[in-house]
Amino acid sequence: MPVTKIDQIETLILDIPTIRGHVLSMATMRAQSAVLVTIRFSDGSVGIGEGTTIGGLSYGAESPESIRSAIDTYVTPALTGWNGDDVNGAIQHIDRLVKGNRIAKAAVEIALWDGLGKRLGVPVAQLFGGAVHERLPVAWTLASGNSETDIAEALEMIEMRRHNIFKLKIGKRSVAEDVAHVARIKQAVGAAASVRVDVNTAWSLQDARWGLRGLQDAGCELVEQPLPARYRRAMAELTAGYEIAVMADEALNGPEDALEVAKARAADVFAVKVAQSGGLKKAAEVIAIGQAAGFSLYGGTMLETGLGTAAALQLFATVERLDWGTEFFGPLLLTDEILAEPIAYRDFCVEIPKGPGIGATLDPDKIRFFRRDGGRTLKAVAGE
Ligand SMILES: O=C(O)C[C@H]1C=CC(=O)O1
Numbered sequence: 579m580p581v582t583k584i585d586q587i588e589t590l591i592l593d594i595p596t597i598r599g600h601v602l603s604m605a606t607m608r609a610q611s612a613v614l615v616t617i618r619f620s621d622g623s624v625g626i627g628e629g630t631t632i633g634g635l636s637y638g639a640e641s642p643e644s645i646r647s648a649i650d651t652y653v654t655p656a657l658t659g660w661n662g663d664d665v666n667g668a669i670q671h672i673d674r675l676v677k678g679n680r681i682a683k684a685a686v687e688i689a690l691w692d693g694l695g696k697r698l699g700v701p702v703a704q705l706f707g708g709a710v711h712e713r714l715p716v717a718w719t720l721a722s723g724n725s726e727t728d729i730a731e732a733l734e735m736i737e738m739r740r741h742n743i744f745k746l747k748i749g750k751r752s753v754a755e756d757v758a759h760v761a762r763i764k765q766a767v768g769a770a771a772s773v774r775v776d777v778n779t780a781w782s783l784q785d786a787r788w789g790l791r792g793l794q795d796a797g798c799e800l801v802e803q804p805l806p807a808r809y810r811r812a813m814a815e816l817t818a819g820y821e822i823a824v825m826a827d828e829a830l831n832g833p834e835d836a837l838e839v840a841k842a843r844a845a846d847v848f849a850v851k852v853a854q855s856g857g858l859k860k861a862a863e864v865i866a867i868g869q870a871a872g873f874s875l876y877g878g879t880m881l882e883t884g885l886g887t888a889a890a891l892q893l894f895a896t897v898e899r900l901d902w903g904t905e906f907f908g909p910l911l912l913t914d915e916i917l918a919e920p921i922a923y924r925d926f927c928v929e930i931p932k933g934p935g936i937g938a939t940l941d942p943d944k945i946r947f948f949r950r951d952g953g954r955t956l957k958a959v960a961g962e
């Protein structure tokens with residue numbers, strides 16, 4: 579049988595508005611920008627992948643533009659002509675040629691797994707040993723910037739049975755204001771929901787000591803990345819010092835970071851993100867390190883569209899225990915769906931898409947409409 583080669587790798591940026599302003603400590607999102615990767619193979623098969631970050635360069639070291647340019651300039655020439663079935667060889671080759679740029683690598687790797695799964699007629703979960711879940715619990719992020727709006731949103735989500743886990747984005751206001759905001763929301767939802775917060779690295783150790791004490795007294799169950807990613811010793815101090823669970827997010831850029839965080843006991847929980855880990859395989863390694871070191875796990879998102887979300891679901895469907903559930907709600911934050919068949923959310927869970935590859939098919943009209951080079955301006959996309 580002839581080898582199935584990588585013929586072409588195409589990239590484009592999609593700008594899709596969010597349903598409301600998403601207020602994070604480092605940026606307010608009004609649109610999400612996703613890099614879509616399409617790999618065409620010599621047998622006519624196609625694989626798709628997504629590389630997405632949050633708030634331009636305000637979340638991490640990669641931007642939509644840098645993701646696209648890293649792929650076009652360095653990854654594509656190195657992989658053109660490569661055996662498309664040799665996903666491991668392709669990943670290792672790129673790792674030797676390109677340092678960092680984990681989100682760019684993840685986008686290409688997802689498209690490679692998708693192509694392989696489609697050619698074999700199996701879901702990507704099968705390539706990782708098989709799914710052990712059909713659905714996973716899914717959180718929603720309350721980040722309108724206003725307590726009353728957040729409360730109304732939370733109550734509506736509980737009523738619809740769509741979410742009963744809420745992650746509140748804090749760190750923009752003073753610690754005292756944030757704690758009061760969290761307490762108001764927890765009081766409003768009561769025992770019907772789990773309330774957690776994400777500080778996105780905004781606090782100093784001093785802020786965090788007051789913050790964690792106040793949050794746990796308010797009934798908040800978990801605090802995500804209160805301190806900058808490099809502050810492992812201070813994160814370890816917080817982890818040991820309070821009952822509230824501490825979760826590492828920005829600190830986890832791949833398996834090497836996972837090992838360091840584990841060694842330092844610099845969290846209780848790993849938020850595992852496919853993009854930040856550098857792909858599905860690397861995310862599986864982060865998960866393995868977390869499990870081996872006795873950490874709890876959580877499926878994290880970069881607020882990907884349905885495409886990146888479907889890819890993540892393929893991996894997390896294979897994980898035995900996700901004690902803190904997942905936050906794979908990205909498509910629900912966007913005004914429009916780019917998949918021909920949307921990912922299903924019901925009974926407080928997200929369902930693992932079925933079908934070969936990552937289980938996602940694009941709606942070509944939506945891609946045409948939202949592509950950045952389609953002639954529309956970012957401001958028009960955001961409805962300004
Ligand atoms: O975890 C983050 O920092 C990013 C993200 C995940 C959910 C959300 O609302 O923002």
Ligand SMILES: [Mn+2]
Pocket residue numbers: 776778802803827828849
């Ligand atoms: Mn986070």
